[in-house]
Amino acid sequence: xxxxxxxxxxxxxxxxxxxxxxxxxxxxxxxxxxxxxxxxxxxxxxxxxxxxxxxxxxxxxxxxxxxxxxxxxxxxxxxxxxxxxxxxxxxxxxxxxxxxxxxxxxxxxxxxxxxxxxxxxxxxxxxxxxxxxxxxxxxxxxxxxxxxxxxxxxxxxxxxxxxxxxxxxxxxxxxxxxxxxxxxxxx
Amino acid sequence: xxxxxxxxxxxxxxxxxxxxxxxxxxxxxxxxxxxxxxxxxxxxxxxxxxxxxxxxxxxxxxxxxxxxxxxxxxxxxxxxxxxxxxxxxxxxxxxxxxxxxxxxxxxxxxxxxxxxxxxxxxxxxxxxxxxxxxxxxxxxxxxxxxxxxxxxxxxxxxxxxxxxxxxxxxxxxxxxxxxxxxxxxxx
Numbered sequence: 001x002x003x004x005x006x007x008x009x010x011x012x013x014x015x016x017x018x019x020x021x022x023x024x025x026x027x028x029x030x031x032x033x034x035x036x037x038x039x040x041x042x043x044x045x046x047x048x049x050x051x052x053x054x055x056x057x058x059x060x061x062x063x064x065x066x067x068x069x070x071x072x073x074x075x076x077x078x079x080x081x082x083x084x085x086x087x088x089x090x091x092x093x094x095x096x097x098x099x100x101x102x103x104x105x106x107x108x109x110x111x112x113x114x115x116x117x118x119x120x121x122x123x124x125x126x127x128x129x130x131x132x133x134x135x136x137x138x139x140x141x142x143x144x145x146x147x148x149x150x151x152x153x154x155x156x157x158x159x160x161x162x163x164x165x166x167x168x169x170x171x172x173x174x175x176x177x178x179x180x181x182x183x184x185x186x187x
Numbered sequence: 188x189x190x191x192x193x194x195x196x197x198x199x200x201x202x203x204x205x206x207x208x209x210x211x212x213x214x215x216x217x218x219x220x221x222x223x224x225x226x227x228x229x230x231x232x233x234x235x236x237x238x239x240x241x242x243x244x245x246x247x248x249x250x251x252x253x254x255x256x257x258x259x260x261x262x263x264x265x266x267x268x269x270x271x272x273x274x275x276x277x278x279x280x281x282x283x284x285x286x287x288x289x290x291x292x293x294x295x296x297x298x299x300x301x302x303x304x305x306x307x308x309x310x311x312x313x314x315x316x317x318x319x320x321x322x323x324x325x326x327x328x329x330x331x332x333x334x335x336x337x338x339x340x341x342x343x344x345x346x347x348x349x350x351x352x353x354x355x356x357x358x359x360x361x362x363x364x365x366x367x368x369x370x371x372x373x374x
Contacts, residue, residue, distance in 0.1 A: 062332045070328055083321050115310060122309050123302060129316035134270050136323030141257055143330055144363055145249045176331055 001029060004052050005104055008076055012127050013120050023121050026110040032101045039095040045084040047105035051077050054101025055165055060093045069174035072098075072162060078128065098166060148177045152185045188216060191239050192291055195263055199314050200307050210308050213297040219288045226282040232271040234292035238264050241288025242352055247280045256361040259285075259349060265315065285353060335364045339372045 002024050009015060009023070027050070032038060039045055041061060051073055058070040058079060070093060073079035081093045085108060106114070114121045142151070152175055156163060163171065172182040189211050196202060202210070214237070219225060226232055228248060238260055245257040245266060257280060260266035268280045272295060293301070301308045329338070339362055343350060350358065359369040 060328050060332065066332075068328065068331045070324065082317070083325065086317060086321070115313065119306065119309075122306075122313065126302065126309060126313045126316060129313055129320055130269070130273060133316055133320040133323055134273070136320055136327060137257065138270065140323060140327055140330065141247050141255065143327065144255045145247065145253075 001052050001102065001104065002027075004076075005050060008050070009121070009124050012124050015120060019118065019120055023114065023118055026106050026114050027104040028106075030103050030105060032097045032103070034097050034100055036097050036101075037094055038097070038101075038103070039081050039084075039091050039093065041091050041094045043091050044088075045081050045091050046107055048078060048080040048082065048085050048111065049073075049095075049103040049105045051075055051079065052102040052104060054097060054103075055099040056095055056097055056101060057166075057170060058093055058095050067173055068176075069170055072159075072166065072170075072174065074161075074165075078132075098170075143176075148175055148181060149185050151175045152177075152182070188239050188289065188291065189214075191263075192237060195237070196308070196311050199311050202307060206305065206307055210301065210305055213293050213301050214291040215293075217290050217292060219284045219290070221284050221287055223284050223288075224281055225284070225288075225290070226268050226271075226278050226280065228278050228281045230278050231275075232268050232278050233294055235265060235267040235269065235272050235298065236260075236282075236290040236292045238262055238266065239289040239291060241284060241290075242286040243282055243284055243288060244353075244357060245280055245282050254360055255363075256357055259346075259353065259357075259361065261348075261352075265319075285357075330363075335362055335368060336372050338362045339364075339369070 005024065005027065006015065006020050015023070032054070038049060038056065053075055056073045056079060058073060058081070060068045060070050062068065071079070079095060081091045081095065083089070084091045088108065115125065142154070146154070155171070155175065168182055169179050172179045175182065177185070192211065192214065193202065193207050196210070219241070225236060225243065240262055243260045243266060245260065245268070247255045247257050249255065258266070266282060268278045268282065270276070271278045275295065302312065329341070333341070342358070342362065355369055356366050359366045362369065364372070
């Protein structure tokens with residue numbers, strides 16, 4: 001499981017065994033069953049998660065109790081309610097398993113310790129943060145300039161496996177359309 | 188002008204004079220007049236900009252030549268077509284002055300040199316990247332869960348000065364509504 005983390009980091013920056021050993025001490029392993037929550041709205045957010053296997057949904061529930069999928073997270077992704085994690089405030093989103101899931105995770109203290117004591121991990125985290133920022137910025141633009149049909153086709157092209165692994169109702173929520181509209185798009 | 192950059196960085200991390208002197212050597216100063224472009228779609232993106240004074244719009248033009256405002260950028264903000272900057276590809280957005288503007292900017296080589304040789308700047312850049320990512324993520328959620336009237340009121344509350352400094356047509360473009368809808372919202 002640690003090996004997957006190492007491979008993931010080394011896509012960006014090479015590590016010696018000693019460097020990786022120091023980094024991996026900051027992570028703990030957790031396993032969850034389908035339907036379990038890693039984060040529930042209103043709770044403290046103790047961890048940021050690196051997903052070894054499985055699939056999760058990050059969900060925001062609005063005042064009318066409508067659920068909005070902020071993102072799906074699968075193998076090789078990082079996920080958390082990052083705002084709550086970094087500011088140590090209560091979760092405004094929930095993170096729930098759509099499949100049995102294995103993760104490695106760290107606390108904010110461990111994150112800070114890594115930043116202070118592992119220059120390579122700091123470089124890695126900067127790359128990931130930049131990438132996350134760019135992906136979000138592109139998603140905003142895409143949301144502004146696309147229609148639901150285009151969003152559907154883009155998602156299908158980018159993550160074909162999602163359509164096997166996730167109920168249609170959740171795909172619809174992620175795309176910001178009704179279940180009926182999605183049926184029309186996918187027919 | 189350098190003093191403004193130092194204040195800005197020191198909101199996150201304190202610097203010695205030597206540390207700041209090293210950092211500031213990586214920046215150059217540029218001045219632009221209203222309507223000048225810092226970045227034009229299709230060009231190389233040589234710099235990321237820290238805005239000392241002035242106001243800019245980051246614009247994406249879609250296939251039907253409709254302009255979408257990705258963001259406004261003002262004093263104390265960083266802006267660029269970051270995707271093109273980091274990947275050294277051609278700009279897909281343009282960055283244009285809405286007022287006379289003064290900036291400090293760095294190249295990607297200078298950015299990398301700062302990351303390699305200034306641990307404090309690396310920490311600062313990670314904080315900013317995390318913040319940018321969080322802000323974008325919240326904007327996506329807000330976009331999914333709000334209507335144009337709520338977006339208008341939120342923008343007015345968060346950046347009241349924008350409404351004095353920016354033509355209404357651009358505010359409408361940022362909110363994703365027509366000029367007529369905006370008039371109705373603001374009346």
